[in-house]
Amino acid sequence: MVSAQENVISAAGLRRTYGDFEAVRGVDFAVRRGELFALLGTNGAGKTSTVELLEGLAEPSGGEVRVLGRDPYRERGRVRPYTGVMLQEGGMPSQLTAAETVRMWAGCTARPRPVAEALELVGLSDRRDVRVSQLSGGERRRLDLALALLGRPEVLFLDEPTTGLDAEGRHATWELVRELRAGGTTVLLTTHYLEEAQELADRLAIMAGGRIAAAGTVEEIVGAHPATVSFRLPVGWLPGDLPPLPALGVTGHELAGTSVRLRTDALQRTLTGLLLWAQDNGVELAGLDARSASLEEAFLKIAGAAEDDRRAGAAKRREKGAGPPAARAADVVRTDERNAR
Amino acid sequence: MTATTTAGPQPHLDDRAADVPGPLARLAAIGRAELTLMWRSKLVLFGALVTPAGFAFATRSTVEELDLSDTGLTAATVVLPSAIVFALIFVVYANLVIVYVARREELVLKRLRTGLLTDRELLAGAALPALCVALAQCLVLAVTVSLAMDSPAPEAPHLAVLGVLLGMAMLTVLAAATAAVTKSAESAQLTSMPLLLVSMFGSGLFVPFEVLPDSVAEVAQRLPLSPVVELVRGGWTGELGGGAVLEALVVAVAWTAAGAWAVRRWFRWEPRA
Numbered sequence: 001m002v003s004a005q006e007n008v009i010s011a012a013g014l015r016r017t018y019g020d021f022e023a024v025r026g027v028d029f030a031v032r033r034g035e036l037f038a039l040l041g042t043n044g045a046g047k048t049s050t051v052e053l054l055e056g057l058a059e060p061s062g063g064e065v066r067v068l069g070r071d072p073y074r075e076r077g078r079v080r081p082y083t084g085v086m087l088q089e090g091g092m093p094s095q096l097t098a099a100e101t102v103r104m105w106a107g108c109t110a111r112p113r114p115v116a117e118a119l120e121l122v123g124l125s126d127r128r129d130v131r132v133s134q135l136s137g138g139e140r141r142r143l144d145l146a147l148a149l150l151g152r153p154e155v156l157f158l159d160e161p162t163t164g165l166d167a168e169g170r171h172a173t174w175e176l177v178r179e180l181r182a183g184g185t186t187v188l189l190t191t192h193y194l195e196e197a198q199e200l201a202d203r204l205a206i207m208a209g210g211r212i213a214a215a216g217t218v219e220e221i222v223g224a225h226p227a228t229v230s231f232r233l234p235v236g237w238l239p240g241d242l243p244p245l246p247a248l249g250v251t252g253h254e255l256a257g258t259s260v261r262l263r264t265d266a267l268q269r270t271l272t273g274l275l276l277w278a279q280d281n282g283v284e285l286a287g288l289d290a291r292s293a294s295l296e297e298a299f300l301k302i303a304g305a306a307e308d309d310r311r312a313g314a315a316k317r318r319e320k321g322a323g324p325p326a327a328r329a330a331d332v333v334r335t336d337e338r339n340a341r
Numbered sequence: 342m343t344a345t346t347t348a349g350p351q352p353h354l355d356d357r358a359a360d361v362p363g364p365l366a367r368l369a370a371i372g373r374a375e376l377t378l379m380w381r382s383k384l385v386l387f388g389a390l391v392t393p394a395g396f397a398f399a400t401r402s403t404v405e406e407l408d409l410s411d412t413g414l415t416a417a418t419v420v421l422p423s424a425i426v427f428a429l430i431f432v433v434y435a436n437l438v439i440v441y442v443a444r445r446e447e448l449v450l451k452r453l454r455t456g457l458l459t460d461r462e463l464l465a466g467a468a469l470p471a472l473c474v475a476l477a478q479c480l481v482l483a484v485t486v487s488l489a490m491d492s493p494a495p496e497a498p499h500l501a502v503l504g505v506l507l508g509m510a511m512l513t514v515l516a517a518a519t520a521a522v523t524k525s526a527e528s529a530q531l532t533s534m535p536l537l538l539v540s541m542f543g544s545g546l547f548v549p550f551e552v553l554p555d556s557v558a559e560v561a562q563r564l565p566l567s568p569v570v571e572l573v574r575g576g577w578t579g580e581l582g583g584g585a586v587l588e589a590l591v592v593a594v595a596w597t598a599a600g601a602w603a604v605r606r607w608f609r610w611e612p613r614a
Contacts, residue, residue, distance in 0.1 A: 006351055055455055069351035078350070080457045081357040091452025093444070095381045096374060107370020108456050110357040147452075154353065 008033045008068055008155055008186040009054060015062030016049050023049040025210035026063070031203075036177070036187040038197040041207035042303050047190040048088050050207070051159050054188065055085050067155060081110040084153030086144050088160050088190075094133035098124055098143050101132060102150065109151040118146045123172060137164040145173065149180070156180065158189045162196060174199055194295045206299060208306030218295055225293035225301060226251055227267040229274065231285035232258045241281075248273040259287075267292065367458050371466025375440070379470050385436055389474050393428035397486055400424065403547060414549060414578070417492030422504075422573040423546040424482045426566050429508045430540060432475040435533045437468055437516035443526045451611040464604075468513045479505050496579020500586065504572025507593040511565060514600035521607040540566040568593040 009031040016024035024046045031037040041047045053060050056072030056079060065072055072079045092101050099115055106112035119125050122142040132140060141164055148156060158177070162170040170193075177200055181187055191197055197204050198218055205215035214221050233239065239255055249266030264270040271290050278285050362370075379385055397420060404419045444450050444467060453463055483501075486492070495501055515536065523532040541547055544566040550558040561567060568589035575581025581589075 008351070057451070057454060068353065077361075077457070077459075080455075081361050082353060083455075085455035087448070087452055087455065089448055091448040093374065093378055093447060093449050095378050100374060100377060104370050104374040105456065107373070108362060108367045108453070108458050110361040110457070144452075 006033055007031065009188055010066045011050070011054065011063065013063035014050065014053060014060050014065060016053055016058065017061045023210055024053070027212055029205055029212060029215060031186060031188055033186055034181065034184050035202045036181050036189065036200055038201035038204040039188070039190040039207055040192065040194065040197055040204055040299060042192070045207040045303070046210040047207055048159055051157055051188065051190055055083070055157050081151065082154040084148035084151060084156045086148040086158045086161055090140065092132045092140065092143065095131055097129050097131050098135065099128040101143060102146060105147045105150050111152065112150050113152065118150050121149060121176065122146045138166060138169045141165055142169065154185065156185050156187045158187065160190055160192065162191070162193065194299055198295050206302050208303045209309070211306070213302045213306045222293050222295055222298050225298045226263040226265055227290065227292045228261060228263055229267070229270055229290045230259065230261040231288040233260060234284055234286070237283060243273055243277050361457060364462055367462055368466045368469060371458070371463065372469030375467050376470035385439070389432045389436060389471070392431050393424060393478055393482065396427045397424035397482060400547065401490070407552065414551060415492065417486065417490040418574055418577045419549050420490060421483065421486045421492065421577060422570045424486055425479050425505065425573050426508065426540065426544070426546060426570050428478040428482060429475055429505070429512055429569070430537055430566070432478055433471055433509055434512040434516050434536065436471050437513060438519045438523060438529045438533045439526050440467055440471070441517055441520035442523045442529050445520065445609065446525060446612050448611060454610055464517055472509050472513070475509060476505070492577070495577045497576050497581070499576070500581060501573045501576025504569045504576065507572070508566065508569035511593055511597040511600065514597050514604060515565065517608055518600045518603040521604065521609060536565065539564060545570045563592055565596040
């Protein structure tokens with residue numbers, strides 16, 4: 001029986017070194033069947049290095065990878081019939097036409113889709129006889145996606161699939177990926193568009209400096225970061241007139257003239273206290289704005305903190321590297337809180 | 342986060358093992374695409390089709406000035422092996438260095454390695470059209486040179502065939518090894534030059550071993566393409582003894598094995614970062 005809860009992709013203590021440089025420094029995560037998992041990170045965070053290990057393109061220098069329960073590098077003949085891969089960049093001979101490229105791939109694929117269907121899927125039917133060198137960057141990206149989907153993969157690896165696409169192309173790709181997921185395909189996606197992760201991912205991990213700095217659903221990751229409330233006090237009122245802020249869950253504040261910005265871990269409590277105070281005192285809070293942290297804020301803080309952390313010296317890094325990844329992620333968030341105050 | 346290890350291989354939604362295309366089908370798919378690419382590159386096409394004939398013509402005039410009276414050779418048995426080996430060097434070796442480097446730099450090799458092709462199939466498939474063209478060239482040269490120079494039919498054709506096949510295998514492997522030290526398709530002309538020069542002057546392409554001093558000939562016969570030249574020439578003269586055939590085989594296999602080892606050790610599947 002195929003269970004929906006099984007881990008289709010799993011990485012444990014994954015490491016990858018290039019000479020002296022360690023690009024992946026102990027990565028753990030698992031993706032369940034039918035799930036869409038996004039790996040986020042700044043350039044050089046180790047996303048592509050990690051994905052290449054999952055794709056079986058290289059052997060990890062440490063740790064273990066399993067795709068569909070097998071080693072994707074050593075048992076690649078058993079794994080490949082079920083995986084589809086889109087690399088970060090190119091990989092199609094420039095002097096073949098779109099249709100010829102798909103035909104070449106079809107000859108090396110188990111149960112391939114017909115060439116016309118594959119091109120139709122990515123909206124390239126009218127470009128079938130155009131050479132790859134004459135396609136736009138976005139069209140090449142879509143042709144690459146058609147190759148990845150040619151064998152109706154159970155597991156799909158997409159490394160920055162929408163880089164270079166215009167807004168329309170990006171939305172069409174998102175729609176396609178959603179349809180595939182709805183059809184039961186497990187998808188691992190890397191991206192540096194946060195919006196893309198927010199749109200598509202069931203769960204995501206943020207990588208920084210070769211490690212996973214935070215992982216979970218979008219809500220979980222965002223929830224770990226303070227929300228903001230901002231407003232202007234009317235003339236005659238001072239911030240000191242506000243109710244005691246720590247009691248409202250406020251963890252920090254900034255003042256600029258009459259403008260007040262509060263950071264809070266308990267947005268509803270802060271807002272309720274504030275509004276009740278305003279009502280009781282007949283105060284009008286001009287420009288009132290309350291918002292949860294965005295994925296972007298969370299991302300920038302996590303990635304930024306991890307970067308500081310990375311620079312903080314080799315000894316400290318070795319020490320930290322010894323702990324489990326969850327604890328490290330928490331460390332990063334705490335460091336960040338300290339910096340913020 | 343959930344547990345990160347799972348117990349054993351998982352069942353698939355559909356079992357595809359029976360529908361995986363076999364190695365021959367995969368080679369054919371890559372070979373077909375490469376043939377299209379070869380056809381579209383006029384420069385490669387010119388190098389593969391015209392250069393060997395030009396070389397055969399050029400050697401002929403050189404050879405006719407040599408004094409072959411003591412060597413038991415005729416002008417035809419000097420020109421023919423040279424022309425065939427030169428065709429192999431150009432169509433297989435020089436051409437494949439460019440093909441491998443170009444595919445690597447375009448990330449085609451890396452992309453194809455994400456699929457079902459094994460590394461060996463990938464290199465062999467890319468070589469397929471060049472090998473077919475080389476084979477056809479050898480046949481055409483054998484017939485035209487024989488006719489033009491009024492040479493008798495080969496005495497031991499199997500030796501000539503063996504020589505050509507060994508040469509094709511060796512040069513494919515050496516092309517991949519050379520590609521490993523070649524940065525771009527443009528610099529391929531430079532990196533494939535040493536083998537070309539060494540073979541021209543050392544392996545008896547211009548000057549047969551028989552007219553070289555003994556000590557020089559001894560070394561020259563160990564060069565990569567020397568056994569190919571000897572086998573092809575032996576195929577025509579029928580005067581290559583069993584020991585000499587064996588020696589040629591050993592040299593050819595040794596170079597091929599050395600090349601294969603170098604490929605395993607140094608071949609890169611993607612551009613240097």
